Amino acid sequence: MTTDTPARLLQLLSLLQTPREWPGGELSDRLGVSRRTVRRDIDRLRELGYPVQATKGSDGGYRLVAGKAMPPLVLDDEEAVAIAVGLRAGAGHAVEGLDEASVRALAKLEQVLPSRLRRRVSTLQAATTPLTSGDGAVIAPETLTVMASAVAGQERLRFAYRAKDGTPSKRLTEPHRLVSTGHRWYLVAYDVDRADWRTFRVDRVADPFPTGARFAPRELPTGDAAEYLRRSMHARQEAYEFEVTFAAPAERVAARVPAWLGTPEPLDEHSCRIRSSAGGSVEWLVVRLAMVDCEFTVQEPPELVEHVRELGARMTRAAGT
Amino acid sequence: MTTDTPARLLQLLSLLQTPREWPGGELSDRLGVSRRTVRRDIDRLRELGYPVQATKGSDGGYRLVAGKAMPPLVLDDEEAVAIAVGLRAGAGHAVEGLDEASVRALAKLEQVLPSRLRRRVSTLQAATTPLTSGDGAVIAPETLTVMASAVAGQERLRFAYRAKDGTPSKRLTEPHRLVSTGHRWYLVAYDVDRADWRTFRVDRVADPFPTGARFAPRELPTGDAAEYLRRSMHARQEAYEFEVTFAAPAERVAARVPAWLGTPEPLDEHSCRIRSSAGGSVEWLVVRLAMVDCEFTVQEPPELVEHVRELGARMTRAAGT
DNA sequence: CCCCATTAGGTCAGATTGTGTCCTAGTGGT
């Protein structure tokens, strides 16, 4: 029964985050202090920028409402697991520019996630569909979070890499940025042994671990990491152009296609077209097209046409006679 | 420069959650207190159950590691937005038993999410694909979070409902539980006007708002809400049985099919079968099957066979001549 | 209309706690 003020404030914060009203009396009971002190604590929270709304009159109470700053989120076990699983599942196909923040948040969460919960997360993770489907390239979320931590903490990173042709190598790098394009992740890093900048496909990385050694941030020759990645991919011709025409209004298609895949340009009132480039696998794009749920025609590339034809044949076979 | 201890502790917690090492000197600088006090603060955090790991020796420092309890998560703006968007996108198709926690977490987060961030979330949300695809039934995440709050806070909930045949009605309910089956959400609640228990499809609910009146929790006639929902659905025959055979080992199929859809039972070493029931739309199930990426045959129901055939035909047409 | 439960906030005395400045020990890497 040590009357530890900061601990009590955290506890109060956690109670107030429950979406319900708390009368002062109940709070003072739970926290083991007088009612006056509860009022003072609430004042303190308000001064910290976390507005507590109070309903007056009988049956009134306190509740935490939206302010100008994010208060520290107090999560229970299940909620923490839900967020971790959700972020892991979503890491591959989130909205442009958001995936990096998403991975950062995941890294932050997993850094402090109790081990028993971590087990639950990986179990559930296994049960969920890896949405990098149709493609052999599955990324272990651990790999991503370890990398994100190394980037944020400016720690050197050692890992095994499998090149495009399959030859393995060991790399010692100074990780600069984690970039995602579509559903694929890349690490832009300075390769210490080769003394030059490189981009690494994260799904070809194995056993990453931070060496612990800190490094001084280095200037990327091309200012922006995304820009650097784009040039590097273009140079290696890893991306391909595609062109698809839909027999549906542009708005309807836009609502069903992730924005980073491309924006549909209207051809007329009832049809539209997407011309864009994707870095991912063709199989994956095919499923995405099937989801749009309207008639469409694939123009480019021949490879994509072939895969669509194949899926069509497979579905027809599946329907039997 | 008020030397407010609790505020400083929160700030320390937020600094330590950054995935990097913090030497004591830097912390004392940032927090504006002496080095000794920083050590004491860290002691306090440890006593609260948030283990702070310290690397000794030169170039050492502090960092927050996994303990037995979840520390309050201190998120920056982007991370908060990323989590909100991720949870919203994932709310529809998460793992069994997890979606409710997921919605709870979302409700908790949105309760305190600053309004400027809220705007960003809805903008990004619009850009992301609503994954209740193929089905007209789109659920506004706000509806879910409002309902989750009402369930948690035991507040009566008023909303407009559109019955299966389209007839509208206004309901005053005591919300009991939010249940998700597959990609569809149901509210199990006591309908005050009709003086009986009802299940409501969340996508048919409009303009929910808590009346503010608290209610005493009521006993559900059938102990479990999920059980009650199942019976209610069965009685109305909203669920359908399906049976699909895959030409792939059970493990491979299991890895690509969400667990709540059903568990594949092996037929022999190279094939397996799923017999289960789904409450969702057939269109959606078809896309799910297309994702499995192996030969398969649909046995039941005829409706599903028909849709598979149709998608097959559509894809074949899309591939052109 | 009055009554009640609630939030809001002032004041005061006394106990408790937090803080900075000393100090010494131990550890790991260069």
Add this chain to the structure above:
DNA sequence: ACCACTAGGACACAATCTGACCTAATGGGG
């Protein structure tokens, strides 16, 4: 061997926190 860092004890002084008491104001229900 040295340095940079964590770990923690002792002490004096200041700052803070707490509970008890008080009064105001507000909203709902009978």
